Amino acid sequence: MYNLVWKDLKLGIxxxxxxxxxxxxxxxxxxxxxxxxxPMYFCWITMPNxxxxxxxxxxxxxxxxxxxxxxDIVKARVSVIVIMExxxxxxxxxxxxxxxxxxxxxxxxxFAPHMGFWGLCFVMLAIYNLVFIxxxxxxxxxxxxxxxxxxxxxxxxxxxxxxxxxxxxxxNDIFNGSGADHTALQLSLLIAGIAIFIAFTLIAYRIGAxxxxxxxxx
Amino acid sequence: MLAIDIRNLNKKxxxxxxxxxxxxxxKGYIMGFIGANGAGKxxxxxxxxxxxxIDSGEVRILGKNVAEHEIELKxxxxxxxxxxxxxxxxxxxxxxxxxxxxxANWNEETYHSYLRRFKLDENKKVAELSTxxxxxxxxxLALSHGAKLVILDEPTSGLDPVARDDLLDIFQELVLDGxxxxxxxxxxxxxxxxxxxxxxxxxxxxxxxxxxxxxxMEAYRLLSGSESQLNQVKAQLISYKINSFGxxxxxxxxxxxxxxxxKAATPSLxxxxxxxxxxxxxxx
Numbered sequence: 017m018y019n020l021v022w023k024d025l026k027l028g029i030x031x032x033x034x035x036x037x038x039x040x041x042x043x044x045x046x047x048x049x050x051x052x053x054x055p056m057y058f059c060w061i062t063m064p065n066x067x068x069x070x071x072x073x074x075x076x077x078x079x080x081x082x083x084x085x086x087x088d089i090v091k092a093r094v095s096v097i098v099i100m101e102x103x104x105x106x107x108x109x110x111x112x113x114x115x116x117x118x119x120x121x122x123x124x125x126x127f128a129p130h131m132g133f134w135g136l137c138f139v140m141l142a143i144y145n146l147v148f149i150x151x152x153x154x155x156x157x158x159x160x161x162x163x164x165x166x167x168x169x170x171x172x173x174x175x176x177x178x179x180x181x182x183x184x185x186x187x188n189d190i191f192n193g194s195g196a197d198h199t200a201l202q203l204s205l206l207i208a209g210i211a212i213f214i215a216f217t218l219i220a221y222r223i224g225a226x227x228x229x230x231x232x233x234x
Numbered sequence: 235m236l237a238i239d240i241r242n243l244n245k246k247x248x249x250x251x252x253x254x255x256x257x258x259x260x261k262g263y264i265m266g267f268i269g270a271n272g273a274g275k276x277x278x279x280x281x282x283x284x285x286x287x288i289d290s291g292e293v294r295i296l297g298k299n300v301a302e303h304e305i306e307l308k309x310x311x312x313x314x315x316x317x318x319x320x321x322x323x324x325x326x327x328x329x330x331x332x333x334x335x336x337x338a339n340w341n342e343e344t345y346h347s348y349l350r351r352f353k354l355d356e357n358k359k360v361a362e363l364s365t366x367x368x369x370x371x372x373x374x375l376a377l378s379h380g381a382k383l384v385i386l387d388e389p390t391s392g393l394d395p396v397a398r399d400d401l402l403d404i405f406q407e408l409v410l411d412g413x414x415x416x417x418x419x420x421x422x423x424x425x426x427x428x429x430x431x432x433x434x435x436x437x438x439x440x441x442x443x444x445x446x447x448x449x450x451m452e453a454y455r456l457l458s459g460s461e462s463q464l465n466q467v468k469a470q471l472i473s474y475k476i477n478s479f480g481x482x483x484x485x486x487x488x489x490x491x492x493x494x495x496x497k498a499a500t501p502s503l504x505x506x507x508x509x510x511x512x513x514x515x516x517x518x
C-alpha cells in the first residue's frame with residue numbers, strides 16, 4: 017500500500033501540484049473574499065490534472081502489473097487524494113490565520129476564515145470524495161463524469177452553506193459574529209467537519225474498492 | 235512441475251469468446267503462443283494474470299491457483315506487454331526506484347548486471363529507448379525480481395531482425411538451467427521456429443493445438459497438385475488456395491493418404507496459421 021502511495025507521489029503527480037497549494041492558497045489573503053473558492057481550486061484544477069496524468073501514463077495497467085491487491089490499489093489512491101486535500105486545506109488554514117491578523121477590523125459579508133469555516137470546508141471535500149471516488153471506480157479510468165458530478169455536489173453544498181450563512185442571523189452569528197471568538201464552539205465545528213470528512217471518505221473507499229473489483233483491466 | 239496449467243478457460247465478450255482454452259507449459263521451457271490478431275492471445279494472457287474475470291475454468295501458475303494466490307504469484311512472474319509504455323517521460327532510474335520496492339526478492343546486483351548486458355543507460359527516459367530496448371528493460375526488471383515465469387506479449391513485434399535474433403538468444407539462455415519458463419505470444423512465427431520448444435495455436439478464441447514444436451508442424455501436411463486432383467481431397471482439407479498451377483491446401487497428417495500422387499510437404503508455422511485463418515473466412 018505504501019509503495020503505491022509512494023509511486024503516485026514520486027511518479028504520478030507532477031511536483032508542481034505539490035507546490036501549487038502553497039502559491040494558490042495565498043488567495044486567502046484577499047480581504048473578505050468568498051473563501052470557499054480557495055479549497056475549490058483543488059477540485060477544479062489539481063484533481064482533473066492529476067487524474068488526466070494517470071490516464072496518459074497508463075498508470076492503471078502499470079499498477080495492475082505490480083504484486084498488489086485491487087483493494088490496496090484503491091486504498092492507496094484514496095490516501096493520495098486525502099494527502100492532497102489535507103495539503104490544500106492546511107496551507108489554506110495557515111494563510112487564513114494571517115488574514116485574520118492582517119485585517120482585524122474587517123466586516124465579513126461571506127464566511128470569515130475561522131475554524132468553524134474550515135469545518136465546513138472539510139464537509140465540502142467529504143461530499144466531493146463521496147461522489148467522485150465511487151463514480152470513478154466504475155471504470156477506474158474515465159474521470160470526466162465523476163469529476164463533473166463531484167464538483168457540482170461540492171459547489172452546491174458550498175453555495176447553500178454560504179447562502180444560509182448570509183440569510184440566517186443565527187448561523188451568521190456562529191461563523192462571523194460573537195460565536196467566532198468562542199474557541200470551544202469553533203473547535204467543535206472543525207472537529208465535526210473532520211469527522212464527517214473521515215466517515216464519508218471511508219464510505220467512498222469501500223464503495224470504490226467494491227466496484228473496482230469488477231473492473232477488467234485492459 | 236508445470237509452470238502454467240490452464241484448464242477449460244471460458245470468457246465471453248459481446249463479439250468474442252474464449253472457448254475451453256486449455257494448455258500446459260512444463261517448467262524450464264519456452265512456449266510460443268501464436269494466433270492471428272484478435273484470436274485471443276492477449277485475452278488469454280490477461281486472464282492468466284487475473285486482470286480480467288474469467289467466466290469459468292482454472293489457471294494455475296507454478297502449481298498455485300492464480301485467483302487465490304495472486305499477490306504471491308505476481309512476485310514470481312515477470313511481464314512485458316509489447317514494449318514498456320508507462321511513465322515514458324520518466325528516467326529509467328526513477329522508475330526502477332519505484333518498482334523495486336514492490337518486490338521482496340529484488341536483487342540490485344542482478345539488475346545492474348542486466349543493465350550492463352543490455353546496454354541500458356539508467357539516465358535515459360523510457361521515451362528515448364528503442365522498442366527493443368524497452369523489451370530488454372522489462373526483461374531486466376523481471377529477472378531482477380527473480381521471476382520464475384516470464385510472460386511476454388508480442389515482445390518481438392516491431393523489432394528489426396538483428397534485435398529480434400538478439401532477444402531470442404537471450405530467451406534461450408534464460409531457460410538453460412531449467413528454472414525459468416517463458417510464454418511468449420507473437421504473430422512472427424519465424425521467431426518461434428528459432429527458439430520455441432512448444433507451440434500453442436489459438437484461433438478465434440479456441441486452442442487448435444498445443445504440443446511440442448516439431449510434433450505440431452508434423453501434424454499437418456501442405457499439399458499441392460492440379461485443380462483436377464483437388465476434388466479427391468477437398469473434403470479433408472482445412473482450407474486451400476487456387477492458383478494458376480493448381481492448388482495448395484493444408485490437411486491434417488492423419489487425414490492424408492500418402493498413396494495419392496499429391497506433393498506433400500511439412501508446412502511452416504506461418505502456413506498453418508494462414509490456412510486456418512482462411513478456413514474461418516470461408517464460413518463467414
